Amino acid sequence: MLSSARKRLTAGVLALATAATAAVVVSPAPQAHAAGTVEQVWSAAMHRNVPVKIVDGGSGPAKPTLYLLDGLRAPKNNSGWLLETNVDDFMAGKGTNVAIPFGGGGSFYTDWERRDPVLGLNKWETFLTRELPAYMQEHHNSDNRRNGVAGLSMSGTAALNLASRHPGFYQAVASYSGYPTVTMPGFGQGIQAAVAEMGGNATNMWGTWPAGEWAANDPFLTAGNLAGHRVFVSSGTGVGSKYDSSLTPGNANFNPVKFAQMVPLEVAASTSSQLYIARIATVPGVKLTTAITPDGAHWWDYWQEHFKQSWATTFRPSFF
Numbered sequence: 001m002l003s004s005a006r007k008r009l010t011a012g013v014l015a016l017a018t019a020a021t022a023a024v025v026v027s028p029a030p031q032a033h034a035a036g037t038v039e040q041v042w043s044a045a046m047h048r049n050v051p052v053k054i055v056d057g058g059s060g061p062a063k064p065t066l067y068l069l070d071g072l073r074a075p076k077n078n079s080g081w082l083l084e085t086n087v088d089d090f091m092a093g094k095g096t097n098v099a100i101p102f103g104g105g106g107s108f109y110t111d112w113e114r115r116d117p118v119l120g121l122n123k124w125e126t127f128l129t130r131e132l133p134a135y136m137q138e139h140h141n142s143d144n145r146r147n148g149v150a151g152l153s154m155s156g157t158a159a160l161n162l163a164s165r166h167p168g169f170y171q172a173v174a175s176y177s178g179y180p181t182v183t184m185p186g187f188g189q190g191i192q193a194a195v196a197e198m199g200g201n202a203t204n205m206w207g208t209w210p211a212g213e214w215a216a217n218d219p220f221l222t223a224g225n226l227a228g229h230r231v232f233v234s235s236g237t238g239v240g241s242k243y244d245s246s247l248t249p250g251n252a253n254f255n256p257v258k259f260a261q262m263v264p265l266e267v268a269a270s271t272s273s274q275l276y277i278a279r280i281a282t283v284p285g286v287k288l289t290t291a292i293t294p295d296g297a298h299w300w301d302y303w304q305e306h307f308k309q310s311w312a313t314t315f316r317p318s319f320f
Helices: 002-021 078-083 087-091 124-140 155-166 188-197 255-263 264-280 300-320
Strands: 037-043 050-055 065-067 097-101 142-152 172-176 230-236 287-291
Touching: 037 124, 050 087, 050 124, 050 287, 065 124, 065 264, 078 087, 087 097, 087 188, 087 300, 097 124, 124 142, 124 155, 142 155, 155 172, 172 300, 188 264, 230 264, 230 300, 255 264, 264 287, 287 300
Parallel strands: 065 097, 065 142, 142 172, 172 230, 230 287
Antiparallel strands: 037 050, 050 097
């Protein structure tokens, strides 16, 4: 049993460390969206405006806010959530403000220890927990009391980290295919490789692994802070896809190149997520929902599906 677990961990770790070098899969054409507006939010911490797509929850009493974060290759002037899903339109009319910041590629949405020569000045934790909430309160009547945060892949890790570090601010959190075992051997190296894939140096982020600020930003180690919170964790095993037959070995449409691009990251996410689930399940008062599917690829069709599940099981019950 232990040997099998170690083999799974090793396989996941190697996938996480190497898959970042894979070619980017071609995305479908951007979808048309009507809900929300893109607003420029000043960050004194980062010395610049950050574009944020905001779906206003409507008039009336002060509203809850859901912060929705992008993945490793987050573009500076858009979000994968808008390019690949319909979550902004889905959230329209639900009485909840939704804030989708643009940018943050390779940053893990954290406060870096120092400016990076390539990725620049990253103070995302300050922006997401102080600056953007203040803006949402002033301009969109957020109550800054009922808050949730969600993310996929890189930002699934970040969402759990932010919620654990600020349990008084966030009441609910969701991770879709994240890597919440930050300091475990192999996963730490995988995170360094992911940052490097974007041109950055993870030493500038949290210092030298496993010292510096790595442990303080490890959701697995800080899981106890989420006592009494609602938590959603999802991933797939990475074997086959109900959405894409080209990712299923043995299928006539099987594409081995695409399989190598999209599956190893999900295998690693599954290993990391299930280790985290075992840990968070021991925390008193946690209201945990999991969605570990027997199939799955590291891609938006699953993340959109799991986002909608998490709204029903995790965020809406926390907000209303």
